[in-house]
Amino acid sequence: MNPMLGRRERKKLEVEQRIRSAALELFREKGYDATSVEEIAERADVAKGTFFNYFPRKDALLSAQAEDVAAELMEELGPLDEWTGTAADQLLRLFLKVGDLVARDPELSKTMLIENMRRFWLCTEAEPLEREFNELVKLLVRRGVERGEFEAGTDVEQAAKLVEAAYFTTLVEWMRRGAPGTEYRRDIEVKFAIIFRGLGLPGAAT
Amino acid sequence: MNPMLGRRERKKLEVEQRIRSAALELFREKGYDATSVEEIAERADVAKGTFFNYFPRKDALLSAQAEDVAAELMEELGPLDEWTGTAADQLLRLFLKVGDLVARDPELSKTMLIENMRRFWLCTEAEPLEREFNELVKLLVRRGVERGEFEAGTDVEQAAKLVEAAYFTTLVEWMRRGAPGTEYRRDIEVKFAIIFRGLGLPGAAT
């Protein structure tokens, strides 16, 4: 931690960290719903009210965690310019990487994903993460069009949404079943094959 | 109502009906979240506890309503055998019809859809509706394959899931924006065009 901060700032960061890790521990132990804010506060050694000074709602913890995971993802993927392979390869790799991250903590990931989606759909708050991810996918699709891998004139916006939709539902279905064998990979590859073929990529069927 | 029922049975049905319509009214007036069970009970002229004799949880109302809407949908669509046009046409028509139903009451539909999906994903309870709908889509896709409209050897399971995914996310996105102009129709047509082309249907692009 940056030592150039006042005692106050340092303590604030430290408390936030305590709350977050207490919460994550409990979520892993008993699940999100079964964990009460009071328990989290107790384990973090603060009062319940203090929790809400740091996170406006219980589920803000999930957003925060999601952002961390997203940052980790981008870290592991490295700078965009250095990605190799066709756009189709890149899209597939991106999503397989997401799958890897999710597989590390399936139960919590499931809650994170579903609860964030819910809030996004209900417009409960501006959720920058979704837009950011959407931009990334759109960029990859556009790259494919520019390189002539996907058909010129492709509606990049809708194509990207379709790719995301295919991925999202597969991921959720996978987690629903408790993420057992990697049937998951085949499922997403089959769907992507259909889409890429629909986008004019030759030689992708079944 | 069947008059051959005892007073008790009739009253039970009548009370359930009162609760349901009171709830729907309130949901339309103030939205699902802003409506408390106590309010519903009050308007239905019963005690709060009575509500839970009829519906195990507040959101069971949404399931019940969803089932009604689904029944209405199948009613309006008529018997499967009489559907005309290509499989692709039939799929598109099915989803446009769903869109019509949703458009009649966008706000409540949004809540219904999202909350039901949430419970489905979290496996909170067996949700027969989703499976039923999935079977229907699968059937239409299979029909397309058998007729030679889609490529032989198509993975019907995954193709159907892809169609559903495309539709579902478009629908939600549409409702998110408050379901204004029918940009919705174009969006779903574009996505379907990609998918159908990916499935080997000739002459579907952009």
Place this chain on the structure above:
DNA sequence: GGTCATTCGTGACCACGGTCATCTACAGGG
């Protein structure tokens, strides 16, 4: 060090979804 403003911690408090022991009123038999 003394004074003041600000920020942060706190726990009593509220509204809500959901439970449950208790009571009510009806069906059915005599």
Place this chain on the structure above:
DNA sequence: CCCTGTAGATGACCGTGGTCACGAATGACC
């Protein structure tokens, strides 16, 4: 018409997420 067993109505009660008025701790300035 009365008695009794039972389905169903009820509202006090609980645990939870979230609020808020208050007070303590801290930093800034003299």
